[in-house]
Amino acid sequence: MFKPKKKLGQCFLIDKNFVNKAVESANLTKDDIVLEIGLGKGILTEELAKHAKKVYVIEIDKSLESYANKLKENYNNIEIIWNDALKVDLNTLDFNKVIANLPYQISSPITFKLIKKGFDLAVLMYQYEFAKRMVAKEGTKDYGRLSVAVQSRADVEFITKVPPTAFHPKPKIHSALIKIKLNKNKYQIENEIFFDNFLRAVFQHRNKSVRKALIDSSKELGYSKEEMKKILIKFSEKEKIGSLIENKVFKLSVGEFVFLSNELYRFLHLHDDK
Template sequence: MKQNKKLGQCFLKDKNIVKKAVDAANVNKNDIVLEIGLGKGILTKELAKNAKKVYVIELDKRLEPFAEEVIAEHPNVDVIWNDALKVNLNELNFNKIVANLPYQISSPITFKFLKTDFEVAVLMYQYEFAKRMVAKEGTKEYGRLSVSVQYNANVEFICKVPPSAFSPKPKVDSAIVRITKKEPNELFHLEDEEFFEKVVRALFQHKNKTAKKALINSSHEIGLNRDELKDILNNLSEFDLNERVFKLNIKKIVELSNLIYKLTHKK
């Protein structure tokens, strides 16, 4: 069967990598696991052997023969034929996610996951994307993705995965990343989550500039005109706005977002 290039299909075939992913999620008989993308079922079978139940969301109906084979062997597998970006994940009662993600939906599906109530996710990404997810402030990979993911979760780089682990071989290296959702008491207090996302977007459009310049240049992102924002920033004596954006840690960005929010949403 020819893989569907439009769906970004690269099927995992290396059993050692499969085992590494399942082990990294510490899958056991109490777990209900979500997988995105069935492939030929190699990861699904390993998950089903270890978990209580496995939900697999798959868009490509041509993979039905593989689904039938998996279900015949493991009746605790439930395949949902749909687009993962359109499925209401909150209706599925899973506590772990393990998946070799279609790389072109890496960003939207990750943010969709972060809005659900999972414990741990072990996910395969393109290597460059994975590096950006785990990047710390002050490094060149650090950006909007790093901040948005790490605000919500602890992210660990598990291992690099060579193209030879897949069929067909992708043109890039991949990586396994473990995401552990933070408990509510571990999160920095945010005045407004949507506003925070706008501030992060505004800042990282100009990550090498100072925080002040970046915000003024992207004032439209936070729904303010330049002069209005300039006035607000000039009154933020308690915050060092001359620090370059890529050097600001998450706590600092949260603090900045909260300060601007309070000044722009005074009752």
């Protein structure tokens, strides 16, 4: 009898109601090629195989092979990739939708890896607290770096909260289904690496003003505190900038973060005082 491995974060979705909810939310057609991360006992995989043209499943645990073999006996549109999802080159797979009960310990890195690769639609299961941060709006207690990093690249929608009883073994926390659709034309991020470093810097001090946060975490952008102070004196003279950087970090909208990051990136490249 298979025993779920705690070190791999294995909590298998067993409630068919939430399996069906995930599949319905993805609006699957026979033209869709789906990526699933984590095979589990194949309950979700089977539903995906019924509705989609093809299903890729990335699974790290070879001891689940008996479940995979049983599925492949009944469906010829399933391909299992025995590997760590964080190590797989997703560009070699031609999927357009992602539906998965993600291992929670890789929620953040796998989400951004998927966003970087691109897809039409994703329906993903997350830890409830993580999901709340993904969809949070400015000015709320859950709003943070994750909220802005995701929402600047994708539209995220909370589908439903999922109780521990929907899984085996039962986790100690609630989960949630989230729908993600990329919004590439909504915000134009000048430089992705700088933007992520900018967010890391300011959200280390979410209750301070943007100005103070940038000074206190100036090393994230490669500057000393004194250098950043001088930079911000000149930078704040620009139109719209002065008032924005005096706001508290958690009160700025996603669009304002993209605007500030872009403006600061351009400014630093034109006026490098280092």
